[in-house]
Amino acid sequence: MTSPAPTVLVFLDPAFENGRIADSSQPQLMATDLGATRGDGVFESLLAVQGRPRKVQAHLNRLGSSAAALDLALPGQDVWRRAIETAINEFRDVHPAPTPEEDEVVVKLIVTRGVEGAASPTCWVQASPSPAGSRRQRQTGIDVVLLDRGFDTEAGERAPWLLLGAKTLSYAVNMAALRYAHKQGADDAIFTSTDGRVLEGPTSTVLLAHLETVDDGDGSVRTVRRLITPQLDSGILPGTSQGALFAAAKAAGWELGYGPLEPQDLFDADAVWLISSIRLIAPVNHINGKEVGTSEVRKQLTAELNHLFAGIE
Structure with a gap:
């Protein structure tokens, strides 16, 4: 039997300015909490490296956007920041x-609606170790399969109650997709829409890159690096890591693009990655069993992006 990962819990409690540390080995949540019974809540996951949390503002902003989509009122961002610091230090x-x-x-x-009729949501910060598998996949890369997400790219606009742009606790579909991918011998998945567009991974954002040699007309040539991600208005979660990396890449001279992307664009790319806040930049080696680009180019471009990402706070 696998032992649970060591965990620190810090609840946002008005009586405790820096958050209330709770015993993670003891029950802390009511069994009737709507987060547990209905998945009615939102969450964010961020990484702290050597004690320093990364992209805190971006995660707090997205948490606020997700909560607004569910009509959840949140404590102020300063309250969250203090609880985050308490959890990391503890x-x-x-x-x-x-x-x-x-x-x-x-x-x-983590934010839940609380028990039925609660005056305010239940909010806490949870700290645990980074999975060794995530760190390994940054180095070795991953194999993925394409999976139909079951809706078209206009579904979010047509049916906002689907909460497609919110990071909700209702992750059963995402986890089922990962289990299915594992049964197919893959490490992860990339969702596609019913109208043939590339969307996102179950827990990540899709990136692809093209290298292009350009003749400047004066006898000199240069290599243009272009980084592309799916359109943000296609029913996907805006990636905090993608946004930060795009800003760093633009400053470094990369060209940027936002879809729409089709599956063939993935196969035609020089490199593809799944990027997330915990696993960071994971190069995709194969999609549906077919190699993406070449190993040499994948390693080269991944090293360049890792260098850019290392400077992100």
């Missing part, structure tokens, strides 16, 4: 990393 004090390279803490911000 985790690193109680569960110190064996090496600096392993000093990564997964920090989740």
